[in-house]
Each structure stands twice: as C-alpha cells, then as structure tokens.
Amino acid sequence: MKQLEQGSWSPYLAGALTGVVSVLSVWVSGKYFGASTSFVRTAGMIEQLFAPERVAKMDYFIKEAPVVEWQWMFVVGIFVGALIAALTSGSFRLQAVPDMWAAQFGANSTGKRAGVAFIGGLILMFGARLAGGCPSGHGLSGTMQLSVSGYIALICFFTGGMFVARQLYKGGAKP
C-alpha cells in the first residue's frame, strides 16, 4: 500500500463516499455534479457590470444565464468543505508554489507559476466549455451514467494532460 499522509483518508474510501454523495444528490435534488458551467455564469456576472446590454444579447449567456443557482453554490461549497477539512486536520498551508513545481522550477518562481497557472486555466476552461464539461460533469457524472461523451472527454483530458506534463517535467527526477 502507498503510504498515506497523516490525517488523510484512503482515496478509495473518500472516492466511494463521493459516489454515495453524488447519487444522493441526484435522488434528493435531481442535480448531477458539475463545475465548469459556474465559471461561465460568473464570467457573465462580471461582464454584466460593464456591458449589461451586450451580455443580454449573447447566445452563450442566454443559454447559461449569469445567475446563482444550485451548481454555483455547489462550487462555493467545495471551497468551504476543503477549508474545513484542511483546518481540522492541520493540513492547511499557505503556499504560492506547489512542491513539485518548486523542485523543477525553483522555489522563487512565484511569477512564472502565476503566469503558467493563468494561461493554463484559460486554455482549460475554453476546452471544458467546448467539450461540454470538466472532470466533474464528464469525468464523474458522465461516466457514471455510461455516457459515451463522458468516456471520450475523460480519455482526451488525460491524453492532453499527460502530453503537457511530459514536456514540462522533461528530465525531471522522480519526487
């Protein structure tokens, strides 16, 4: 068995419990896990501050209206839940550069990390919206329902990710 960090749970157990929560969510409220649509809604809310008439006429913001709904609160909840778990297990740590990143690019590469994370986030979300979902919507909810789109998307997520990770950590030592 892989050594587990103190205060953490087995990923098999936590994953299985996540499966139970996602089934209960569908049963109780008819809602499937997903996250990336909420970023569209939030982007719409921000753009509304500057150009409300323009936002009102855009197809995509008509399809995914800039409002707070179930999934938006779900995504806020992920932040709160992680904060609670981290504080109660003593694993909360303010960190500007992840350990693996620091080992490859140096601990003082905060600016570089910020730039790469921003560009990565931008590309990722564009892709998620084109694909119709992210690892929550396609990777969990889609594959659970045996939906073909979920399996295709998940395989492509990992294919693209493994390619970039390989380039980024070329010649990098095993941590």
Add this chain to the structure above:
Amino acid sequence: MNILVIGLITGVLFGFLLQKARVLRYDKQLGALRLQDMTIVKFMLSAVIVGMIGLHLLSDLGLIALSIKGAVLGANVIGGLIFGIGWGLVGYCPGTSLGALGEGRWDALWGILGMLVGAGLYAETYPFMKRTLLTWGDLGKITLADVTGIHHWIIITLLAIGTLGLFRWFEKKGL
C-alpha cells in the same frame, strides 16, 4: 429546503472528501499525469463505480431520471484535448481549483482568474463553434449500452471488475 442551500451542503461534502483524500493538490494531479501517483485516479474511479451502481439502481426503479450529455466527437475530442493541455499547465481542474484555494494553495487563484477569462472567451466564440465543431460527429445522447447493444448491468459489472483489477495493479506497483 432551498435548492441553493442544498447545493452548498452538497459542495461542502464534496470539498471535504476531496481534501481528505488529498486529491486537490497540484502535486497529486501532476503526479497522475506523470504516471507516478495514481491517488486521483483511485478517487475518481471509486466514485464512478459506486455512483454507476447507485444511479442505475435508482433509475431502473424509476426513482431518478438519467441526464446524458450528447456525444459530439468534434467538440468532445478537441475540447477534451484543449482541456488536457490547460490542465497539465495549471494542475487544478475547475472544481478542485476552489478546493485547493480552500486548503491554502493560493496559486490556484491565478488558475481561477484564467478560467474566468477562458469562459468569457468561449462565450465570444460560441456562435462560431455552434456552426462548426459542435456539429461535427454529433451522435446524440448515447450510452455505452446503446453503442454496444449490451445490457447496462453487464457493462457495469465488467467495468467494476476491470477497475478492481487496475486498483490491484496500482497497489502492487506502489503507484
């Protein structure tokens, strides 16, 4: 109960479990993409198998409605690969980025900002996508059972056995 409150509670549970399993971290996500640490894969597949069984049980009993996303090869494949490229750079996905922020990994903030910009950019290109990629290879809302003609419980059983075999292999290899 108010649907927004239910969304928040569901998100808190999900975020708590994600943090407990330590799958929110950049190091874990890149660890999987570098094929060195399969923690997130163990978490995801455990959730998927449990969710798969639960959702199909409830659906067969007529207690819930499945919600299949349409398979559009052009959008799923190209969007999925673009997502993967961004994911490899940022090291968080849309849902986990908020969770990572919750446990203090504040480089996720740059990723979240990028994701919002990416969502806004996609909204600008949506009319174009709707005429092109979103129509390429549209197979409709199909499942693995539809494609193969095999009963869904047989597919679920095979996927569960395959996943357990994969888990055994991960543990043997110390991934």
